[in-house]
Structure formats: structure tokens, C-alpha cells
Amino acid sequence: MTTNRPVVGGDTTVVVEVLSARGRPVENLPVELSYEGAEAVHALTGATGRVQAAWAAGAAGERKVRATVRRLPTTYLGVRVPASGSRVAVAGRRTVREGTARVIVRARPQVTAIPAAQTRAAGRPFKVWLTTSGTGHATKALVRATLYGPFPSAADSSCAGEKVALSRRAMIVGDDRVRVRRISLRAGVYRWKVIRPDDAWNTARTTCTRPLRVVRR
Known part of the structure; x- marks a missing residue:
């Protein structure tokens, strides 16, 4: 999961990339992206294995972004999220992978x-x-x-x-x-x-x- 360096008045942009253990993009996986204080975004990964979302950066300060990837095959665990704050929940042959990141919306002094x-x-x-x-x-x-x-x-x-x-x-x-x-x-x-x-x-x-x-x- 990668983010931009948002500034008040602009947008906070988040990109999640899902890769197989061999480094190949994984398509058609449901991803939920949530941004503190805003409505969550639901989308399917595309041909590149990516999902992108953007929210208005209305106020300066620290925000938390969470990405949840569902129906991930157990052999596909190469989700690019921070090691700290991530979690894998196994459900049969599918898993749910979650990751969080801290985003700082910068002020314009x-x-x-x-x-x-x-x-x-x-x-x-x-x-x-x-x-x-x-x-x-x-x-x-x-x-x-x-x-x-x-x-x-x-x-x-x-x-x-x-x-x-x-x-x-x-x-x-x-x-x-x-x-x-x-x-x-x-x-x-x-x-x-x-x-x-x-x-x-x-x-x-x-x-x-x-x-x-x-x-x-």
C-alpha cells in the first residue's frame, strides 16, 4: 500500500497492489479501502493487481488508512502492506489480508x-x-x-x-x-x-x- 503526500485542499491518494508469490498481479479480488473520517471505497483489483482510491484532504493532521483484501488464495500472500499493523485471517482456502498506514495531511502555513x-x-x-x-x-x-x-x-x-x-x-x-x-x-x-x-x-x-x-x- 502506497500513499501520496497530501496537502490541505488537495486529495489523499492510496494505491493497493496485490501480487502472487511469484510477483504477478492478482485480478478480481475485492478490496476495501477506508480513510479515517470518510466513506470507505470498495473495488476489484484490475489487470495490474491494483486498486486506487482518493479522498479530499480537508484538514491538516494525521489520518489512518486501512486496506482489506478478501478472497485471497492461500498461495497469494504477496500483498504489499506494512509489516506492522497487518493481519492475515485464514478461512478455508481463502484468506483476508489487512494492512494499515499512517498518512499526514500537511498544512499550508x-x-x-x-x-x-x-x-x-x-x-x-x-x-x-x-x-x-x-x-x-x-x-x-x-x-x-x-x-x-x-x-x-x-x-x-x-x-x-x-x-x-x-x-x-x-x-x-x-x-x-x-x-x-x-x-x-x-x-x-x-x-x-x-x-x-x-x-x-x-x-x-x-x-x-x-x-x-x-x-x-
């Missing part, structure tokens, strides 16, 4: 830098926070922020190129905000590019903030 899309005075130090929200699990991530600028106007600003004013980073656990060193900027328009890497529970996320204006006072 949000990251940003504060302040952003505000106006600050040139030459005056101000505080900066890096924030994460919507994470699927309280995992630790090294969040990196790069401030691009100064640009002459908001229309000319971007989160790319050689105009790098400074960079900051912080280790953030789950949904939180962490203050980094104060910064002081000269007049112009800036943008933060904030990056959170992916992990087992979350997808990678990159944010380019709206323009931060620094003016002479």
Missing part, C-alpha cells in the same frame, strides 16, 4: 514580517517580528526574512534582485511570532521576503509582503 505595508521614519530604529500561523503541528522551523530595497516607488519594488538591505532569521515553533533585532533604514520603499521551509507536517511557504515605506521626517 502563513508567514510574514511585521511591520509590513506601513510607514516608518528614516534613521529611527524600530522593532521587527517574524510570524507563522496556520501550521499543522508544533514543529520547529528556521524562518528567514530578507528585506529588499530601497526602491524609488512601490511600483518598482520587488522581492528579488540585488537590492538587499538586510536579513533576519528566527527559530519559530508552531504558530508564534518572534522578535528579531531592531532595524534602521534610509528613505525609500522596501519589501520583506519571508521563507519557512517544509517539514513532515507543513508545506514550504514564501511570502513577499506589501511595500514598507520609509520617509524622511
Whole structure:
């Protein structure tokens, strides 16, 4: 049994393959696939010995998938399922094979830098926070922020190129905000590019903030 790496808003896909002891596909065997919190799928194995099912991945977190193969001849025990959590029940010359797998539906977290899309005075130090929200699990991530600028106007600003004013980073656990060193900027328009890497529970996320204006006072 194999699964994809589902993400919130996508699908969880599971494939079960039934092979004979000689490694050949076994056709027309009834398979039940169940996904925690969803309706089970019933199907027969095809010419490739496979059955596939998909469910909507509506919320982040850990889910259990169970595959049950029925009417399996006793000579056909090559069902690809995890060794742990599997079970074989013999009934005459036929068996029932069950296997389970753990699936993690990954979240799509949000990251940003504060302040952003505000106006600050040139030459005056101000505080900066890096924030994460919507994470699927309280995992630790090294969040990196790069401030691009100064640009002459908001229309000319971007989160790319050689105009790098400074960079900051912080280790953030789950949904939180962490203050980094104060910064002081000269007049112009800036943008933060904030990056959170992916992990087992979350997808990678990159944010380019709206323009931060620094003016002479």
C-alpha cells in the first residue's frame, strides 16, 4: 500500500497492489479501502493487481488508512502492506489480508514580517517580528526574512534582485511570532521576503509582503 503526500485542499491518494508469490498481479479480488473520517471505497483489483482510491484532504493532521483484501488464495500472500499493523485471517482456502498506514495531511502555513505595508521614519530604529500561523503541528522551523530595497516607488519594488538591505532569521515553533533585532533604514520603499521551509507536517511557504515605506521626517 502506497500513499501520496497530501496537502490541505488537495486529495489523499492510496494505491493497493496485490501480487502472487511469484510477483504477478492478482485480478478480481475485492478490496476495501477506508480513510479515517470518510466513506470507505470498495473495488476489484484490475489487470495490474491494483486498486486506487482518493479522498479530499480537508484538514491538516494525521489520518489512518486501512486496506482489506478478501478472497485471497492461500498461495497469494504477496500483498504489499506494512509489516506492522497487518493481519492475515485464514478461512478455508481463502484468506483476508489487512494492512494499515499512517498518512499526514500537511498544512499550508502563513508567514510574514511585521511591520509590513506601513510607514516608518528614516534613521529611527524600530522593532521587527517574524510570524507563522496556520501550521499543522508544533514543529520547529528556521524562518528567514530578507528585506529588499530601497526602491524609488512601490511600483518598482520587488522581492528579488540585488537590492538587499538586510536579513533576519528566527527559530519559530508552531504558530508564534518572534522578535528579531531592531532595524534602521534610509528613505525609500522596501519589501520583506519571508521563507519557512517544509517539514513532515507543513508545506514550504514564501511570502513577499506589501511595500514598507520609509520617509524622511
